[in-house]
Amino acid sequence: MRAFSATTAASAILGALICRPLGAAQRFADPLPPETIPDVATLPAKYPTGWVFLDYASERIEIRNVGSDARTVKGDVQARDSTTLLVPDDRPEFYTADTVWSRYTRGTRTDYITVYDNRTLDPIGEIVLPGAKRALITAMQGMFEFTDHQHMGLVFNFTPASSVTVVDLLARKVLSSVDIPGCMLIFPSGERGFSTLCSSGTMLSVKLDAHGRAIGHAETKPFNHLGHNPLFTASTLIGGVRYFVTMRGDVQPIDMRSAYAKVLPGWPLVSAAEKAAHWRPSGWQLLASDGIRDLYVLMQSHAHEGTQKDAANEIWVYDVATRTRIRRLRLVRPGGSIALTHAKKPLLVVQAGDRLDVYDPATGALIRSLNLPGFHTRMLIQPVR
Amino acid sequence: MRAFSATTAASAILGALICRPLGAAQRFADPLPPETIPDVATLPAKYPTGWVFLDYASERIEIRNVGSDARTVKGDVQARDSTTLLVPDDRPEFYTADTVWSRYTRGTRTDYITVYDNRTLDPIGEIVLPGAKRALITAMQGMFEFTDHQHMGLVFNFTPASSVTVVDLLARKVLSSVDIPGCMLIFPSGERGFSTLCSSGTMLSVKLDAHGRAIGHAETKPFNHLGHNPLFTASTLIGGVRYFVTMRGDVQPIDMRSAYAKVLPGWPLVSAAEKAAHWRPSGWQLLASDGIRDLYVLMQSHAHEGTQKDAANEIWVYDVATRTRIRRLRLVRPGGSIALTHAKKPLLVVQAGDRLDVYDPATGALIRSLNLPGFHTRMLIQPVR
C-alpha cells in the first residue's frame, strides 16, 4: 500500500513538474481563497427518507445515506453501553438512552437520555434517569419506546427486577417508575400506556395517566411457549397490530390499538414441507414491514437448536391480510437485521456481517452495498420517517 | 471457520459415542467437582522479569508474559485518553495517569492518577489532578515520571501553556504545579527535580523541595536543532546519563545525575557512507539499553523527510563507552517501538505492526512472536524490573 501510494504520488509530482510547470498556474489565475475557521457541517432539520440511523449496539449511532450511491456518513452520536434510540416524527430532535461510569468502566454509574438537535447533532437536553437500573442488554427493540403521541418516553429497567421509567420528553423530566415483575421489554399500547412480555407466557398491559402513573392493567392468557417455540422479541407494526414470529415459524399478531393488548389468532409462516426442511425465522432485527400489509421475515433453512440468532439467507414476504407468502428474496449475503425505508419507493436495508446491502424490495435486486466500519456484533436499523 | 469447527465437534462427539460409550465414565469414576463462585484470578505482588506492560496508547494497558511460550495476557487496566504508566521498583502497586469526561466523550473533564494493587489490579487509590490541563498527546515518554526516589510523580501539562503537576504518590495528594513556558515533557534530574526540552533548543532543569516547590533552575545553552536535526524525545538511561538521538543520526548524551542537567559531547551513529545511504533513526519508542553500556537504536535506510516515525528494519547496538557499533540486528518485521527486559538474560521486545516479536539481543535470533489484538497506532513497552 505504502509503496503503491508513494509511486502514484511521485508520478503526480513529476507530472506537475514536467507537463505544466507554469501552465497550471495560468489555467487558474487566482489561488484558492483562504477558508473559514471554525467551520462545522450541519444537517437539515427534516432528514430525507433515504437516510437511516444505524445503532452499532454500543459503539456509536450513525446517520447514513443509503438512498444514494454517495453512501456517505452524515453524522454520528456517541454510544457507550446498550444504547438505544428514539426518533420522533414531527420534532427536529431525537433521543438516545445510554449509561456511563465516572471512571470509564467503573465508578459512579449514570443512566441518562440525551436530546440531540437534528441540525447540529449537539446535545441540547439531558434527562438523568434515577436508580441506576436501566437494562444493559445488547441493544434491541423494546428497551426505549414512545407513548402518549411521542410526548412520553418509556425506558425498560432490569436489575434483575423489571420496571419501566416514564419520562416527559418535552418537559425533559422523569415522571414515574412502574414495576413489571417477571416481565420484559416495552411495546406501546393504546393512547397512553405499554404492554410487556411476561415469563408466564402472557402479555401484561399497563394504562398510564398524564402523570405517567399506572391507572389500570390487564394480562392476556398465556400464548408464548417460552421453552420450545417462544416469540422472538423483535416485532413490526402493521396498522396498529404488532406482528411477532416464533422460533419454529409461526406468526403471532397482537392488536395494540386499545389500552389492553388483544392476542389475535396466529398462523404459520411455513408449510409442512418447509417445516420438514427446517425453514425457520432467524437473525436479530429479523422482521420488517411496509406498515400497510407486507411482512418481511428473515428465513433460514436447515435451522436447529442454537442457530436462532444466526444470519439468514432469504427474506420471505407475506401479505398479512391473506396470510400468504407473496415473495421470496434470496440475499447476496446472509442477513442479521433488516428494515424498509419510508421513501415513496421503499428500499430494503439488510445488515449482512460488516456490510449494509440495499435491495429493491419489489424485485429483490441488489441496488448498492455499503460497509460498516467497526461493526462487530449486532445492529439495529431505524429508517428516517 | 464455522463449517470447520462444526466438523471437528461432530467427529469428537462420534468419537465419544462410538469409541467409549461407557468407557469414559469408567475411566473417571467421579465427576468434576462443582467450582467456586465467585473466583477472581490474582497476580504475584512482585512480577517476574519476563513480563512487560504494554501501553496501547489509549485503549488499555496490558500486562503480558513475553518470557515464556505461553505468551499469556496476565491482566489489563483501563486507558481512556493519552494514558501513561509509572511502575515503582519497590512497592506492590503501580500508577496510571488518565483523563475521562462525565458523558463519555463530552461533559466535565477529570484528570486523575489511579493507584493499582499489583496482586488484584484493583484501584486502591486515586489522585484527582486539578485544572483539566494534563497533556493529551499520543502516549510517549516524558508525560508521567518519577522523582524523589519514586516518592513523587510528575505529570506533564499542556494547554498549550506548559506546566508540571507534582504529586506525592505515597500520601496520594497533589503538592504543586510548576510553569515551564515554552518547554515540553519531563526528564527526571538530580535527587528531586526534573528537566525539560525547550523550544529555544535548550534544556531547562528545575530543582524541587520536599513540598514540590521549585527552589532553583538552570538552563543549558541551545543544543537541540529543532528545524533540521532535532532530538527525538524518546530516550534511554545508562548510568545516570540520558541518551537521545537526532533525526539525522547523532547521539546526544545528557548527564541527569545532578540537579542541573549537563549536556555532554555528542557523537554520530552513522558513518559518512551510511549517512549518504540515508540511514537514520526512525520509529516511536526507538531507543533501548541494558542500562550499563549497550545502546539499541531502531535504524532505517533510505530515510527522508516524513519517514521519521515509520517502523524501521534494523536495530543497531552501540557501546556508549567506546562510541562504536558492536552489533547490527535485522528484524523479521519492521519495528516501531523496542525495549529490553530486565531479566538476567535480557530479551529484546519489538512492536512490529500488530505483532510483538521477542528476540535474543545477543544473537538477533527471533525467539517468539505474540500478536497485539486491537493494536492500531503506537505502543509504549515497559518491561518489569
Add this chain to the structure above:
Amino acid sequence: MADLDRFTERMLRGFAHRTSRRSLFSVLGGMLAGAASLPLLPLARADGATSAADPNSGERAPVYSGNPQDPGNQSSCDYWRYCAIDGSICACYGGSAHACPPGTEMSPICWIGTCRNPADGRNYIVSYNDCCGGILWGRCNCQRNDGDRPVVRPQNNNEITWCFGVKSQSYTCTVAIILGVAPKQK
C-alpha cells in the same frame, strides 16, 4: 421440565418485586440449575474473532487445565464448557475458564447451560458468569446459542449483561463454571 419452568416463572414473578437483589440472587441461583433447558450436543461456532486467531498468537494463548478429565484449550470457543456462551472469554484477559481476570468482579448471578464433557462423557450444568468493571470487552468473542432463549426467559438468555450485585455493571468477559452433573433426561 415444562412444569418446572412454569413453577420457576411463577417464583420469579413472585419474588422479583418483594425481595432484595441479594436474596433474589440466591433464589435464582437455586432455581436456575433446575430451570435450565438442556442441549446435549455442543456444536462449535464462533465469530470473526476466531477466524482472526493466530496459532502463534497471544490473543488466544492456549490455556489448559492440566486435568485429563477437563480437556481442551480454555481460550478457544470450541472448549467443551462454552456450549452456550455469548461474549468474551476471560481466559484471554488473564482469567481462566472459571476465574475472572484480575481487577474485575464476578457477578453472583448468571445464565445456565448444559455441556457434554468429552473426557468423561457426562453432561454438566454450566453457570455462565459475567466479569465486570475491567476493560471494555472485545477480545476472544464467542457466540454459541445452544439453549439460548429470548430475554423473556432471562435465566436462559445470553444477551443480558449479567453484572448484578457488583460495583460496576460495565461488561468485561464471561466464565463457564461447573455447578454439577445434569439430571438424566427423560
Add this chain to the structure above:
Amino acid sequence: MADLDRFTERMLRGFAHRTSRRSLFSVLGGMLAGAASLPLLPLARADGATSAADPNSGERAPVYSGNPQDPGNQSSCDYWRYCAIDGSICACYGGSAHACPPGTEMSPICWIGTCRNPADGRNYIVSYNDCCGGILWGRCNCQRNDGDRPVVRPQNNNEITWCFGVKSQSYTCTVAIILGVAPKQK
C-alpha cells in the same frame, strides 16, 4: 527560516506564561503560518485503515469539492491537502476537507503544513484543525509526517490533540484548511 524559528520560539516562551489561552491562540495562529517549515513534495502514506478500504465502501465514500482547482477525493489519505495530517479524516464522519462533522467543535488552534496543489501548481499553507467532542476516532486514519517535528516544536507536531478552547478535548477527527499561498522558498 532559522532566524524566524528562533524568533518564534522566543515569542512562544515569552507569551506562554503571561497570556491567557485565548490570546495565546491568536498569537500562535499568527506566528504559525510564518514558523511552519515547508515540505514541498507530498508523499502519500497511510496505515492499515487504508489498505482495508473498499471501493464500494461507505467508510471512505468519495467526497469531491466539485472545483477543478481543488481536485481529489477528500476522504482519501492521498488528497493533496493531507500531506502532513495525522489522525482521522473528518470527511468520513459527516464533515469535509475543511468542515468538522455535525456535533463536534473545531479547535481554533492547530498545527501547520504546506502542500502542493496539483491542479494549480501552487503551494498552500494548510492548517490542520482537530474536531473535538464527537465520537471516539478510529475511522479513516491517515498518517503523513512531512514536516512533522518532535513535540518540542508543538506547532509542527501532529501527535498532540489540538483540542483547545473547546468544550470537550476528546479527539474525533482532523480537517485541512487553506490559510493561503505559501511564501516563495529561497
